[in-house]
Amino acid sequence: MPSTPVLHSPDDVRRLAASGDAVVIDVRDPADFAAGHIPGAVSMPDIFTYLAETTPEGLKTLQQTFATLFADMGLDGKKTAIVYEDALHTRYGASCRGYWILRYLGYPAVGILDGGLSGWRRAGGTLVTDVTHPTRTEFPLRINPALMATYADVRAALGNPAIRLLDNRDRVEWLGESSSPYGVDFAPRKGRIPGAVWIEWYDFMKVTDGHAAFRTADEIRQLAASRGLTPDDDIIIYCFKGARAANTYVALASAGFTRLRIYMGSWNEWSRNEALPIEPGLPKAAAPYCGAA
Numbered sequence: 579m580p581s582t583p584v585l586h587s588p589d590d591v592r593r594l595a596a597s598g599d600a601v602v603i604d605v606r607d608p609a610d611f612a613a614g615h616i617p618g619a620v621s622m623p624d625i626f627t628y629l630a631e632t633t634p635e636g637l638k639t640l641q642q643t644f645a646t647l648f649a650d651m652g653l654d655g656k657k658t659a660i661v662y663e664d665a666l667h668t669r670y671g672a673s674c675r676g677y678w679i680l681r682y683l684g685y686p687a688v689g690i691l692d693g694g695l696s697g698w699r700r701a702g703g704t705l706v707t708d709v710t711h712p713t714r715t716e717f718p719l720r721i722n723p724a725l726m727a728t729y730a731d732v733r734a735a736l737g738n739p740a741i742r743l744l745d746n747r748d749r750v751e752w753l754g755e756s757s758s759p760y761g762v763d764f765a766p767r768k769g770r771i772p773g774a775v776w777i778e779w780y781d782f783m784k785v786t787d788g789h790a791a792f793r794t795a796d797e798i799r800q801l802a803a804s805r806g807l808t809p810d811d812d813i814i815i816y817c818f819k820g821a822r823a824a825n826t827y828v829a830l831a832s833a834g835f836t837r838l839r840i841y842m843g844s845w846n847e848w849s850r851n852e853a854l855p856i857e858p859g860l861p862k863a864a865a866p867y868c869g870a871a
């Protein structure tokens with residue numbers, strides 16, 4: 579986690595945008611963007627919808643795809659990228675996914691609008707419908723591989739007590755009742771990666787009057803400790819495609835966890851590869867991995 583703040587208040591974002599030093603990125607649905615967005619914001623729903631593959635070719639495609647999109651949006655390495663969604667808990671943590679992708683691509687200055695668009699509105703921020711046309715630039719691509727776990731890394735971690743797997747999907751997915759948040763049978767298999775522990779991603783946040791904020795660092799550390807996770811652990815987080823995992827990544831990093839990776843292919847990739855083991859049925863509560871299911 580960089581020392582610069584990750585969460586930016588609506589006032590910060592307003593100031594940065596007004597000085598021309600920020601590119602404000604809206605990750606919501608294009609229809610929602612068209613209905614009203616932060617003045618000057620650009621629309622990039624791909625941050626939420628992109629399904630990553632973590633083969634070497636898949637990673638190259640991901641890197642090139644986003645480097646091109648961010649170049650189109652004018653991210654030149656000097657401007658701060660600020661990502662937002664409706665609220666931290668309403669689009670599965672898509673703003674955090676944008677934050678994490680930019681950091682993975684090595685972008686030097688990136689933040690998240692704290693509280694998302696609902697926080698912006700509460701702070702009196704206005705919305706506009708006119709569209710900004712950014713000037714294309716060179717995106718400074720410098721991959722930070724330490725943030726990414728591939729399916730091969732996860733497979734190699736099975737049964738290794740030195741690497742902890744954290745599943746933060748919704749309860750129905752953890753219980754093996756649904757394969758995804760996008761439909762019960764969206765992916766071909768239901769279950770968990772063997773040996774993972776579970777903390778539902780919502781639990782890292784507190785929602786008051788529809789407004790979500792991350793819990794305090796102490797509360798986050800306590801919640802993680804309840805599943806045996808400590809700030810020095812080497813942790814790989816997964817969800818369905820990396821958005822909720824990125825939300826939890828931001829929470830844990832803010833609480834002092836330093837060895838965090840996201841398995842960006844997550845259940846979408848893992849469940850489609852029959853060669854990769856799963857634990858189906860009811861969870862065996864982080865039972866140690868003892869071979870293929």
Ligand SMILES: O=S(=O)([O-])[S-]
Pocket residue numbers: 669670671759817818819820821822823
């Ligand atoms: O689909 S998701 O798990 O990345 S929110």
